Structure formats: C-alpha cells, structure tokens
Amino acid sequence: MLLEAQVQAYPLLMEELQAGITEQQAMIASMDEKYSHRGLEHEQVSKQLTHRVKVVQDELAKVKEMFEQHQEQQPEDKLYSRAYKLAELGADVEEIINECDLPRAEAEMLLSVYKKKIR
Incomplete structure (x- = not known):
C-alpha cells in the first residue's frame, strides 16, 4: 500500500518538477534577455569611449605638433x-x-622698421 501511494504520487511530483523547470527556464530566458541588452549597452558605451579616446589622442597629437613648431621658432x-x-x-x-x-639685410630691415616706428 505504501508503495502504491508512492507510485501514485510520482505523476504529481513529475508535474511539480515540470512546472518548476518551466518556471526556471522562463527566469533564465528573462535574465538572458536582460543581460544581453546590458551587453549591447556596454558594447555601445565601449565604442563611444574608444571614439572619444581616439579624438583626444588626435587633439593631443595636434597640440604636441604645434608645441614643437613653437619651440622650433x-x-x-x-x-x-x-x-x-x-x-x-x-x-x-x-x-x-x-x-x-x-644677415646684414635682416639687420638693416629691423633697424628700418624700428626707426619708422619711433617717428
């Protein structure tokens, strides 16, 4: 009798387990979708940051070049x-x-400019 009761309980247990599995699968699918969406957001943010870093590096290179030209002058x-x-x-x-x-020509020109300025 005890064995018969256990055998009769198996279908109920199977239904409960199946319902639990279905619920867990739904939760996993929901979490997967949620994290997939977050992954896309992170990827977009990463691309934006990469672009910004590139822009800043380009600007830094320009400033460095200008600085070097200034130092040369x-x-x-x-x-x-x-x-x-x-x-x-x-x-x-x-x-x-x-x-x-x-050179003489530059020195003469500089003196000429100076003299014109003070007149």
Whole structure:
C-alpha cells in the first residue's frame, strides 16, 4: 500500500518538477534577455569611449605638433627680440649683426622698421 501511494504520487511530483523547470527556464530566458541588452549597452558605451579616446589622442597629437613648431621658432624669435632691443638701445647695423648673428639685410630691415616706428 505504501508503495502504491508512492507510485501514485510520482505523476504529481513529475508535474511539480515540470512546472518548476518551466518556471526556471522562463527566469533564465528573462535574465538572458536582460543581460544581453546590458551587453549591447556596454558594447555601445565601449565604442563611444574608444571614439572619444581616439579624438583626444588626435587633439593631443595636434597640440604636441604645434608645441614643437613653437619651440622650433622660439630661438629665432628670441634673436629678433634681442636685435630689436639692441636697436632700441641705439645699436647700429654692425652691432646687431655681430650680437644676434643675423644677415646684414635682416639687420638693416629691423633697424628700418624700428626707426619708422619711433617717428
């Protein structure tokens, strides 16, 4: 009798297990969809960040190039500033050529510009 009761309980147990399995499968499918959606969001955010990093790297490269160009020009600018300062102090063409290592034509032009400015 006990064995007969257990055998009769098996179909109910099978139904409960089947219902539990179905419920678990539905939960897994829901979670899978949820995480799949999140994965897509993360992928999109990752692509956006990658793009932004690329843009910043490009801008940094441009700034670095501009900085290097500026540094290359600075020594020359310093010479002209010094030559102009010498002109202000009353130096003649020969002094400017010797002190600033400028070609005669540039020294003469600088003096001419200075003289026109003070008139």
